[in-house]
Amino acid sequence: MANKYNMLNLIESSLSAERCQRNWNESSIVKDQDIEDIVQICTNMPTKGNKETYQLIVSKNLDYNKQIFKYCYNSEDENHLENVNKNIFPNPQVAAQVLFIWISNTSINDNTPADVFMDDVNLSVGISSGSAALSANSYGYKTGFCKCFDSEKLNTFLRKTFDISKKERVNLLLGIGVPVDDLPHNSSITEFAQKDHDSYNKNIKIHYKN
């Protein structure tokens, strides 16, 4: 499925990355070497002063990712909570073959104020995750971002597996995988998932000066 001959087609890859993929062909393989390439690309991308502003979890375990999927809802949204009570979860993009999770680091031992450092963290995660999505799509995979999760429960869950301190928190998730053929990107067939999702377009204003 994945093929590197698409690598230079960045416009096509960005159009693919724009969409949030919500169904996955679970029997397809995401190649280890492709994952390693994407990890390298997204962690090579710059951070301010090349500081370690985040950590990255790379889960290639579908069952584990499906457990994480059940923490991915907005705990302040009544619709989400109503559905979660019925065992229906809104973010199946996370129940992917591969899941990248960016963890925010906290302020380091220099003179950077904590709020300024958090800005740097968020910008770095944006740059890193954008490059991960673009490169994954250029390799022929599909991707879906998620920043919607029950922070307490998800962080507690991850700390059982990974050496992450209580201060270091999940910032953003990105599912990567192979889609189901002939199914719209925003339909899900994942068990316990909300089946259909709206799809949004954007029109970014661009200011040119020649």
Ligand SMILES: Cc1cc2nc3c(=O)[nH]c(=O)nc-3n(C[C@H](O)[C@H](O)[C@H](O)COP(=O)(O)O)c2cc1C
């Ligand atoms: C930083 C970031 C966070 C996102 N978080 C979520 C999320 O929590 N839940 C969700 O359903 N989609 C999330 N998305 C996906 C976008 O909503 C999606 O890419 C956009 O709406 C266009 O894709 P669509 O056609 O599937 O709607 C996120 C995207 C980005 C870039």
